[in-house]
Amino acid sequence: MIRLGGLALLLLAVAHPAHADGPITDRNYAIDAFRGAAIADYRVVGMGGVSLATAEGATGLLVNPAAAASRPATASSWFYWDFLLDAYTPGLGVDFDNNGTSQDQFSGKTGALNAGLVGMLGAWGAAVSVTAEIRDFTPPGGTTASLSAAIWRLTLARSFMDGDIVAGASLVAGGFTLRLPPSGVELVNAADWSVETGGLWQPRERNLRVGVSFRPAMKPRIEPAACDPNNCAGYILPERVEFPWSAGAGLAWRFGPTPWNRRVSADFRDESSTILAADVILDGPVAGGSGLEAFLEKRLQRSGQSTTVSVRLGAEHEWVPGRLRIRGGAYWEPPRFDDVEGRLHLTVGLDVRFWSFSLWGSSYRLRLSLAGDGARRYGNTLLSLGFWH
Secondary structure, X not given: OOOOOOOOOOOOOOOOOOOOOEEOOOOOOEEEOOOOOOOOOHHHHHOOOOOOOOOEOOEOOOOOHHHHHOOOOOOOOOEEEEEEEEEEOOOOOOOOOOOOOOOOOOEEEEEEEEEEEEEEEOOEEEEEEEEEEEEEEEOOOOOOEXXXXXXXXXXXXXXXXXXXXXXXXXEEXXXXXXXXXXXXXXXXXXXXXXXXXXEEEOOOOOOEEEEEEEEOOEOOEOOOOOOEOOEEOOEOOOOEEEEOOEEEEEEEEEEOOOOOOOOOOOXXXXXXXXXXXXXXXXXXXXXXXXXXXXXXXOEEOEEOOOOEEEEEEEEEEEEEOOOEEEEEEEEEEOOOEOOOOOEEEEEEEEEEEEEEEEEOOEEEEEEEEEEEEEEOOEEEEEEEEEEOO
């Protein structure tokens, strides 16, 4: 997904000004690595961040490990493969993290990448995927800082009861590096690993699907070797970076001339249909959590003091069968910082089929997809290239 420009959506609310709790005086705090905006593949963004029950093949690998063994209706052969390759640039100079920072206080830019490859052999599926991000910050009167983060997943999944139930697990490894380019000093260099799980229920000859997922917290500790953690280029470093635990459940219903959960012998399923879906996502607290941008100003801004809840709603309609799909949705980004309100996101998206070809006796279609996400002081517009399913 490649950024095309700022998304022109109506911004719906005005936040209270954020405040920092005071200067950093010791290392007894953590950077809260919570991600409130939907930074995912083109379909998830376009459908209001909804993903758990609609996860299928490469689409959904980043949110539900069961996607690695969830086949599209037309994938009837013993072997099936799929890929994901998306790049995008969400708006950062506005308020990427919803921490209440006004537009003229922080400037910067960000770029991100999603990539995944999945192969299915019978009931089994295996996949490798990565989410990577680079962000540059220039705080007012401060030193330019550069953040790079990556999360790798090795996923194994299996379907049961002829595909009615799918379960999967991912070995997740994450790294987080924050450096000061002018001096080359690394303020943070931390890594950790965990295991996340997911499941799907998609009963045959029905239009209902249900999905769940769980990711435990990752708490990489910061053990600097190149500088004094109590005075590293003038910074007092945190004890750790924490990715909070996350749990979610979702359901989806398809309206169409044939049941959703049915194998189709044709290469493609060209029929007018509509999918309605909803997710509820819980993200855990971070003890002693603080915001990243406040840290770069050498101050604390409390973050993640309690569990937060996000409700997400989305729809997808195949308007011109086999050629055009449209999407829309909305989701609530919960407040993570003290004295900063949550915000409502509105999203849109579409797929356009533009080329068909055959390879090794199989037929393929390529698509171009657009997706957009807009909220108060936030915009993200995306472009993706991949298979039409």
